[in-house]
Amino acid sequence: MSKDISLNQLEKFQAELESNPHYRVAERAITKNGILATSQDLRAEINMDPVFSIDLDTGKVANQKQSGRCWMFAALNTMRHDMKDNFGVKDDFELSQNYTFFWDKLEKANYFYENVLKTAALPTSDRKVAWLMQTPQQDGGQWDMFMAIIEKYGVVPKSVMPETYNSSSSREFNSALNLKLRKDAVELRELVNAGTAEAEIEARKQKMLSEVYRMCALSFGEPPVKFDFEYRDKDNNYHIDKDLTPQAFFKKYVGWNTEDYISVINAPTADKPYNHMYTVEMLGNVVGGREVRHLNVDMDTFRKIAIAQLKAGESVWFGSDVGQSSDRKLGIMDTEVYHKDELFDVDFSMSKAERLDYGESLMTHAMVLTGVDLVDDKPTKWKVENSWGDKVGTEGFFVMSNDWMEEYCYQVVVNKKFLPKELQEVLKEDAKVLAPWDPMGALA
Template identity: 50%
Template sequence: MINAELIQRFEANYTSDPTNKAVENAIAKVGMQDASFNNQTLRNHPFVFSNETKKGEITNQKSSGRCWMFAALNTARVDSLTKLNVETFEFSQNYPFFWDKLERSNYFLNSIIETVAEPLEGRLVQHLLFDPISDGGQWDMFAGLLRKYGAVPKSVMPETHHSSNSGALNQFLTSKLREFAKTLRDAAAAGATAEELEAKKEDMLYFVYNTLVKALGMPPTAFTYEYRDRDKQYHRIENITPQAFFQQYVGWDLENIVSLINAPTQDKPYGRSYTVKYLGTVLEEKPINYINVPNDVLKAAAIASIKNNDPVWFGCDVGKISDRKSGIMDMDLYQYDLTLGQPTQLDKAARLDYGDSLLTHAMVLVGVDLDNDGKAINWKVENSWGKDVGDNGIFSMSDAWFDQYTYQIAVDKKYIPQEWLKALEQPVIELEPWDPMGALANVQ
């Protein structure tokens, strides 16, 4: 046990090494990270890359967890730049944000109805209640929104206070959804029929819709878009629907875009496809699906996509061994072995198994620096935190950091070897709702 004798031994050991006091003073002044910062690492990130894709201007998600939306739309707009013949372009992130909140509410309430026979104190229901209206998401969830609702230019549905500052809106809707969950469970316990529960759910969804329109604005069903192209020529696109705009000015076949993950844990064999129970946003969409592959397969697909000028949506644990100010993500960034005695030592699989790491943020791979053998040195990353971080919003990620903290990419099937696509022909393995691969990208 901890007693006075043990504390005295600890104190004696600490004071016997004079460097401890110097480190203590440094940490007290600037904090653990700055005191441990390895300045040499800066030299390994010149922000020059041998292969780059097109990209638009840096975007800013501000105080919201919409990184997965920003990353997806920043990827999509590369095709729009060519089709519209413009220097830069930005999609409305508020538009899918509105529909995701409404669809997410429907998905949650439907899950509550499905689980009315489950105990309230059980892990499943408590998991559903924990964060029913998160800003975060994954690639397949956004693909479902694109299929159903399309996309619009930013000027058609611009930002509002609550799209850029979602905290208060989320807090209110979270409380209301939990209230609605109690109402539905109580009604079911009192003998309400399925039709009666569905009618109650529809009234609840109208309340959510009403709140969202007031907070985010009314989403358009059709619109007119005016712009000048790079040759200063004026254009007017009249009375087009969001779905038609997406098809005409992005044109992706969403069925061909596949999510690859790297989860090297014993419970998830490579070469199989996985889904996560009770994870989704558009209720009628097919469940999320991703193929677990080794890191080298993940990287080869990303490199092939970049070489073909197709940027890559990816999800990672951005807060680990990274520096927001310099925009560097590198395993050698902090020398905790020198300041604190030892670094963290779990490997990627153990970090997942023991809850030390998971997907937290989505960004876009828009370049890679390859050596003479075609191996990646550093990756060029387009973030959505504005221009005041990194190199005007661009981050540099070492290949070793990619190995350890990148968990997911979304790429066209043509960049994936057929041997790994065969996983889509096998039965999908269902993961529990609380599995780490069900984590949502939502870091601000």
Template identity: 50%
Template sequence: MDKSISFTQLEEFEKDFHRDPAKRVAQLAVTANGVNQSAADPFTLRRDRFQFSVELKTGHITNQKASGRCWLFAAMNTMRMEVMKKLNLEDFELSQNYLLFYDKLEKSNYFLESILETLDEPTNGRLIAHLLTAPLNDGGQWDMLCNIVDKYGVVPKDAMPETACSSSTGEITSYMTRRLREFACTLREGYAQGRDIGQLRKMKEGMLCSIYNMLCIALGNPPKTFAFEIRDKDNKFIRDTGLTGRSFYEKYVGWELSDYVSLINATTKDKPFHRTFTVKLLGNVKEGRPVKYLNLPVEELKQAAVRQLEGGSPVWFGCDVGKSSTRKTGIMDLEALRPDQLFGVEFGMDKAQRLDYCDSLMTHAMVFQGVNLDENGAPDRWKVENSWGDELGEKGYFVMSDNWFTEYTYQVVIHKKYLTDSQRAELEQAPIELEPWDPMGSLA
């Protein structure tokens, strides 16, 4: 068979298209309405109802706007529940901008340190190319969130409100990324010219000062101390002054973050179940805890999530939100979209194959705030709190079918008390190191 496409082949392709009238019908629908709208199955709404047998009280729906901060929004949406419970509040929101500031600063340092650790690697090699691809991604992992909160704490939203750049991060991230790549060039060329590591680290200090200044201009200066003032459900006025991010966190959230661990479901052959994993050169706070996962069968992730919800606590999770989901109606179901029927094709890869062949990975973090258990106590759908505003889904909430969880949910964060004894023991294993470009190194 020829290597190139021949005109004879094109004629046969054209004849094949016109043999089936259904292709013409599909063409009319897609050219007028687009693929997803034409492929959407409205009947999934009958099955994926916004009713749940286990459902938590939540605050108002938040909105990350044009930023990739879903992991921070999801985490703050879980932590704010503690503040609301302790202070009898109707609603409350923590500052995502505050955490964004320090995450960007710490990621910059982590990137520059990674450059210093790889000075002998070739510039055109895969490792340096990977480091340079996105040194300042908006996204993150749960352990990275823990590192920021452990070091800087959290503050109420009014202590460091949103700015134009925190709500739309593309511009400032682009300029900071250019600056960091230039710094990487300077450090590597300085090393080639004979500068020692001490001299290079002295240069790094000035580089970080430049990044800090850019962050202050774009996001505002983070507060050193602040006053917390609010009214509770009974109209009682609460005032607490002289707080820092750390003291506010310890007083009003109070979680021991080391008790919260990441369970993943990665089904590829190189990742056996019941083993722990980490990812090389993935992090933000250099002295912080490394990313660590325990890989388990997906049913064990579901069971742990149900136990935590039944215990009254929400569940941070990571998934591939763009697959088989409808943004407007908020349905995450394997039959929510039927491009297979629309195009007359089969999408046949399983979860492991999708990971191996770059067809799926974790892209978004949200929060489980409820689950529906059937008459046998098994989950059949999950209530999802998103951070895309209240105009999508059911006033900002999405519903996930249990079969969608199986295929496209990759990570849940669970308090150790909701794990089995064997799972807690498995967590103590030394982690297997994954390469920096492994799909489980993706950032939500």
């Protein structure tokens, strides 16, 4: 039986508040300064001094501006770090985030159309259909989705496909594209349910994709097919490499075997036992391309493999819930930066698994680990390269406490050679398929 809040209960609540004089002090502070400023702990700033025992020289930070491309920026940053070491490109060199953005938008449109066709027989009230229509596409993505783009289209320097208004501020484009995709979904579902021939449906889908290509080209510019790569290295020596394709550029200047880099997650929920592989239904961008696959491990293993890659001189792509217990201006991510529980005299504690299961947390942002402070070979804090420009943190770099990593980091990408041998064998197993709305399907 439902029960309302009675007048007697309200009187009790009010009397309880009035009986404690400290509440009035807190009220004055919170109403004047806000919750975060009032609960902030100066000791977190002191403890998160940006000095690290392992500190990679990775150059200047990039700026994703008003777009949700952190996953691309973080991935391209790890690649340009290697280029800086191997070819001496200058600190401000960047790979084109606009180039990969263009192809991701086109591929996501096709991926959406295919899922619409697969679910066309279901009512619009079905949870899968509703999930598809809620956000037909967005800026975010996963590591394997980025690799799918790279494997098909390669990469280019930023100089040959620079930023545009729409790549740096994507809200208007996303609104227009999602409108088109939902409108197209109406037609595709009607065609399927009317028994239209498959060839006719495919022809109509191709026309839709042509229109999406046009929208992308007008908003981002057309991607280069061939280009010349000119640069001066850190010693000011001039270099030119002519008639490169994006795939040839990736092979020569990045040179990764993309299959070597795998997603490792820490999801301590009951439905995901450790040391097994997982994938997520309807999560991806390139149809027929690389599948999103996660190896779930305990937090101790999670940290050890990240440290091993840093010790080898290679930065680490990672995904986290950046909005939790973090100060953007100072560039601090620490579980002790705010004490809202003490401020309100309320217990806010939840386990990592509970936060995932009950919608309190999930991966929201991708960045790059570029250093770690080890004391007695144990991590105390981590250096983080963000993609929010150099006006936040320490010239754009953040400091993350080890406790914050424990609670709010969900994914790292490492070369599989840094995994223990028994986990390298686990990579071969078939992945358990998770529901589309599983928190491990969140897009950074």
